Amino acid sequence: MDKRSPRAWLYLLPAIIFVTCFMVYPLIDVFIYSFEEGYNSASQTFSGVGTFNYSYILRDRYFLQAVKNTFILVIITVPLSTALALLISTGLNSINALKRLFQTVYFLPYVTNTLAVGLVFMILFKKTAYTDGLINLLINLVGGGSVDFIDGPYWAKMFVLCFYTIWVVMPFKVLILTGALASVNPQYYAAARIDGASKRRIFTRITLPMISPMIFYLIITGFIGAFKAYSDAVALFGTDLNASEMNTIVGYIYDMLYGSSGGYPSYASAAAIVLLVIVLTITCINSMVSRRYVYY
Numbered sequence: 001m002d003k004r005s006p007r008a009w010l011y012l013l014p015a016i017i018f019v020t021c022f023m024v025y026p027l028i029d030v031f032i033y034s035f036e037e038g039y040n041s042a043s044q045t046f047s048g049v050g051t052f053n054y055s056y057i058l059r060d061r062y063f064l065q066a067v068k069n070t071f072i073l074v075i076i077t078v079p080l081s082t083a084l085a086l087l088i089s090t091g092l093n094s095i096n097a098l099k100r101l102f103q104t105v106y107f108l109p110y111v112t113n114t115l116a117v118g119l120v121f122m123i124l125f126k127k128t129a130y131t132d133g134l135i136n137l138l139i140n141l142v143g144g145g146s147v148d149f150i151d152g153p154y155w156a157k158m159f160v161l162c163f164y165t166i167w168v169v170m171p172f173k174v175l176i177l178t179g180a181l182a183s184v185n186p187q188y189y190a191a192a193r194i195d196g197a198s199k200r201r202i203f204t205r206i207t208l209p210m211i212s213p214m215i216f217y218l219i220i221t222g223f224i225g226a227f228k229a230y231s232d233a234v235a236l237f238g239t240d241l242n243a244s245e246m247n248t249i250v251g252y253i254y255d256m257l258y259g260s261s262g263g264y265p266s267y268a269s270a271a272a273i274v275l276l277v278i279v280l281t282i283t284c285i286n287s288m289v290s291r292r293y294v295y296y
Helices: 006-033 052-057 061-093 099-111 114-125 132-139 155-182 185-195 199-227 231-237 249-258 265-293
Strands: none
Touching: 006 265, 052 061, 052 265, 061 099, 061 155, 061 249, 099 114, 099 155, 114 155, 155 199, 155 231, 185 199, 185 265, 199 265, 249 265
16 A cells, blocks of 8 residues: 555554554653643642753752662663573473473463562561561571561662562563574574584574574563563552652652652653653663664
8 A cells, every 4th residue: 555645544543643642742741841840730830941840850869869779770680680581481492391381380470460479579578576587587597697678778678679570570571582482493403503513602603693682672671661660669668668768760750749749740740751861862772782783
């Protein structure tokens, strides 16, 4: 069909309307809000236009803490979860007995409610007046001291949050990479074995290049998902994330809109635009890197 045909545009019209109403317009609206100073949500009025909202959030210690937490979460969980998923998928792809069973077991956390998984993690890590938690019992068995992972030091809480995030995202990555590994043509492996290539060389020269598009896809979506993290922290540390110093950028945006410090849509909009710029920048960097290391 000719792309200039009116019928083609008619077919695209529902999608265009949907994207415009629910993506383009809200983005433009948030961008405008971010420059309206002293905005009053009740009267829909503002005192001026400028960059005060941006200067405010960039000096707000709660926002800076949220940015720090989010970047630590991204830097640790995205590469580690991708590497572990690749390791698990490679193992699953090399076995035949009970392969379907293991795939199902690894996929179970993905279909489990996030808050339910968070409750289980709290039981495992939280210290109470009656018990130190299962993880601390294991630490005590090897001669270590108990650690309060939920209400204790910052590094302990960040460890639990990263552990929990990796646990939640791992099944999806294992599923994608298992499918990618299964799609590699076996003739490439047969030819490499005939030439006497080692397993390590086969993996680095054949397997990784063949599945590099899927790895790149998981890295991109992993970065975006980690930057949007919020429910993971709530599941572990409750809704008052500022008090526990475990807030994220999305959590900060929510607090500015609906939390105890809510009622400031202009500040929330400015934080949302900052998040958009960060994610867009990292996505562009990943796209440039992919031109060299991803084989389509």
